[in-house]
Amino acid sequence: MQIVEPLQLAIEELSKLPSIGKKTAQRLAIFLLKSDKEYVSKLVTSIADLKDKTRSCKTCFNISVEEECEICRSPKRDRSLICIVEDISDVIAIENTNEFNGLYHVLGGVLSPLSGSGYENLRIKELIERVKKGEINEIILALNPDTEGETTSLFLAKQLREFDIKITRIARGLPIGGDLEFADEATIGRAVLNRISI
């Protein structure tokens, strides 16, 4: 016998979510089926609101309720410092550290010729526009330390070279709490190369 249609449909849609396989989707669907109506309607509303009640910040492309996001509007932020990240989740990750007081620029991806993500898909033009306004002293590249992130960082550094601003990249090294013995050679190599005096 086939699974009843409403359940089948919910499993199908749920299994399109990242890292949710068919089995997990089925478990989620059955959980939702047995949940009280209040929770299901709260969940459904919160998902719908995600798209309906938010937009991209017109300046940094972070998620925002207003035309410009809270970070960009904040008078407490250092407007001469811009941190370039791949995605909104990276903004959240860096904000959680409480170590950064500048503004952001969400690229919306990295250069990835294989997956067809090129220059025109990223907000590089918009970044150059921000730089041209002349307020910025330093740009921190905070892309992932993988091949695509490194390539994109190098590309951006090249594009930004003509402007009189400092360009930095977040440090690579051993993660705090990590174990030297179990770190890979590339990380240890970088950590030795980028040693700092104490």
Added chain:
Amino acid sequence: MQIVEPLQLAIEELSKLPSIGKKTAQRLAIFLLKSDKEYVSKLVTSIADLKDKTRSCKTCFNISVEEECEICRSPKRDRSLICIVEDISDVIAIENTNEFNGLYHVLGGVLSPLSGSGYENLRIKELIERVKKGEINEIILALNPDTEGETTSLFLAKQLREFDIKITRIARGLPIGGDLEFADEATIGRAVLNRISI
């Protein structure tokens, strides 16, 4: 800075789902934020429909669109054979094997004094009612092979003893494709004890 409210709310609601932690919830929320409107509305509708367009089968308590589920209504099914399972997901699992042609009875849980799930929470009374109608020749207990499942099986067997029906339990043994060397002692012990002649 705090995460904008709509995103925060979606993360909160998503992280109430089973096996979805805060980090995964955030990844899902950002995925949904970036998905096209069509997918999000399909997902939301399918979740809402799960509750709105389905109900419990009045006979076996499986998920159903009609008053009685497809399995219970099917003339091809052996009405003298009832398989007792804990949950809807177990019906799906057994249906997927194509090895069972009887009807089901979804208990809706197992006896679990610690989590407060007792006799009155399960559909035992409804099962006894079905048995009393006299159509049934055999009841297969297909509960999980753990302490609570075993306890519930024994309890049900006791309750059903007064009726003139065969009561069986699905076999315990080595899983197909499993490795004897890596199986636990309890499973191997059971497999030896329940050996069958070939």
